[in-house]
Amino acid sequence: MLKRLICAALAAALMLCAVPAEGWYFDAPGNFYPDGPVLEYSLEPSMDPRVIPALPESDLLAPMAIDYSSFPTFSTVEEAGRYWGDCVRDRKASFGVLITSHGEHENEVDWEKIANEYYTDIIYEGLKHTGEPDKGDYLRQIGGTYGGSLSYLVRSGTEGRREITKYIISYEPGYYYSTAEEEAQVGPLVDQLIDELGVRSDRISDYDKIAAVYGWITENIRYDYDTLNDDSYHTKHSAYAGIKNRTCVCSGYALLFYRIMLTLGIDCRYITGYTTGGYHAWNIVNLYGEYFLLDSTWDEGCETYSWFLLGTSSRFKERNNDSQFDAEDFKAAYNIPPCAYATHEAARLGPIAPSCVAEGSTGSGLCPECSVWLTAYSVPALGHDFSDGVCTRCKRVRPARGDLTEDGGVDVMDGVIMQRILSGIEGGIELCDFADLNLDGQADVMDGVIMQRMLAGLDT
Ligand SMILES: [Zn+2]
Numbered sequence: 001m002l003k004r005l006i007c008a009a010l011a012a013a014l015m016l017c018a019v020p021a022e023g024w025y026f027d028a029p030g031n032f033y034p035d036g037p038v039l040e041y042s043l044e045p046s047m048d049p050r051v052i053p054a055l056p057e058s059d060l061l062a063p064m065a066i067d068y069s070s071f072p073t074f075s076t077v078e079e080a081g082r083y084w085g086d087c088v089r090d091r092k093a094s095f096g097v098l099i100t101s102h103g104e105h106e107n108e109v110d111w112e113k114i115a116n117e118y119y120t121d122i123i124y125e126g127l128k129h130t131g132e133p134d135k136g137d138y139l140r141q142i143g144g145t146y147g148g149s150l151s152y153l154v155r156s157g158t159e160g161r162r163e164i165t166k167y168i169i170s171y172e173p174g175y176y177y178s179t180a181e182e183e184a185q186v187g188p189l190v191d192q193l194i195d196e197l198g199v200r201s202d203r204i205s206d207y208d209k210i211a212a213v214y215g216w217i218t219e220n221i222r223y224d225y226d227t228l229n230d231d232s233y234h235t236k237h238s239a240y241a242g243i244k245n246r247t248c249v250c251s252g253y254a255l256l257f258y259r260i261m262l263t264l265g266i267d268c269r270y271i272t273g274y275t276t277g278g279y280h281a282w283n284i285v286n287l288y289g290e291y292f293l294l295d296s297t298w299d300e301g302c303e304t305y306s307w308f309l310l311g312t313s314s315r316f317k318e319r320n321n322d323s324q325f326d327a328e329d330f331k332a333a334y335n336i337p338p339c340a341y342a343t344h345e346a347a348r349l350g351p352i353a354p355s356c357v358a359e360g361s362t363g364s365g366l367c368p369e370c371s372v373w374l375t376a377y378s379v380p381a382l383g384h385d386f387s388d389g390v391c392t393r394c395k396r397v398r399p400a401r402g403d404l405t406e407d408g409g410v411d412v413m414d415g416v417i418m419q420r421i422l423s424g425i426e427g428g429i430e431l432c433d434f435a436d437l438n439l440d441g442q443a444d445v446m447d448g449v450i451m452q453r454m455l456a457g458l459d460t
């Protein structure tokens with residue numbers, strides 16, 4: 001064993017010495033097996049990327065069919081997958097990666113292994129849910145994104161050295177449901193909507209944020225029956241069509257909900273599967289550590305919801321999830337109780353309502369329906385609701401602008417308090433609200449500037 005280790009170390013040292021600064025793998029054509037085969041690969045857009053089949057060996061082409069001069073090189077599938085995600089997010093028409101693999105290279109190339117370990121795994125990595133609003137599930141249903149081709153080059157095995165294989169993997173998405181230009185509008189439109197709904201603030205509970213967004217989607221977006229059978233109009237599948245045109249099909253509803261939730265920092269997933277009405281998309285969303293099911297498409301236009309924050313024993317059980325959502329690892333990561341949110345939450349004992357200035361608590365308790373112990377979570381303080389300078393709830397009188405000490409005037413002590421707020425030494429929902437001099441929803445450096453101007457007599 002020790003001998004093997006030493007040999008490996010020697011080999012590594014030799015390699016390091018022998019490596020020129022650049023182009024070790026490809027720049028000297030004589031160093032490679034000539035004309036390794038290329039495998040061309042494409043398939044129809046698939047709802048579930050896990051059904052991508054092994055590449056057919058019959059489609060071998062000449063290697064130079066792929067211009068890989070612009071492909072970045074990665075040594076791990078994870079890095080290559082992130083790059084795949086970036087390219088698809090940016091709606092690139094074609095792109096590719098080079099993946100290096102060190103080790104024995106058999107004469108017989110196991111194409112299926114290459115396909116499964118590299119080609120498809122890179123896609124899975126690229127689709128991984130990371131919490132980034134415009135990646136992860138947001139890329140799962142955006143067009144015919146799984147086409148591409150595959151090739152490889154192998155450095156000739158020199159005695160005493162390990163062989164290096166470099167796989168050339170190119171992706172040529174057939175089409176995207178929305179263009180890069182359209183997608184560039186989605187982020188700003190989502191931000192604008194969040195501001196209109198007034199749900200950006202930390203002082204609003206996750207439940208209220210979810211209810212506001214769900215309410216907006218079901219009230220304002222209409223199912224696109226007009227183009228349902230027009231296969232040439234792809235845009236209807238996109239979140240862009242939902243937020244911009246206010247009409248889309250189910251994937252648009254569910255992708256938009258996913259994107260807005262992640263933008264708000266609330267975890268959410270995009271779920272697909274079969275319903276009595278055919279193939280469909282909906283969501284699960286995190287509330288107090290558990291996940292609940294919702295379907296904004298099927299609650300469209302409804303004042304009383306039928307598909308809002310339900311558990312697994314609800315009408316959702318009539319649906320057949322795609323297998324990945326029934327897998328044990330998924331269920332372990334996303335616990336959905338059998339009961340609906342409303343029933344489940346009613347079991348909490350001793351919840352404390354938040355006040356204007358103090359946070360509350362959900363309380364804890366044993367749900368009688370599913371026997372899950374519900375732990376206590378804090379509920380954000382409400383913040384004052386001033387009307388004509390008096391809080392409608394607690395009757396607190398709002399001090400004059402900039403008078404943080406409430407001594408009847410703006411002086412140097414108010415400047416000191418402002419500095420302490422901005423550096424995080426002093427805070428609290430009420431004081432931060434009073435320090436928000438330009439009323440943009442937060443106490444920040446701009447308010448510090450205004451305070452300086454007030455102290456200098458330049459601003460009243
Ligand atoms: Zn329960």
Ligand SMILES: [Zn+2]
Nearest residue numbers: 356384391394
């Ligand atoms: Zn109040």
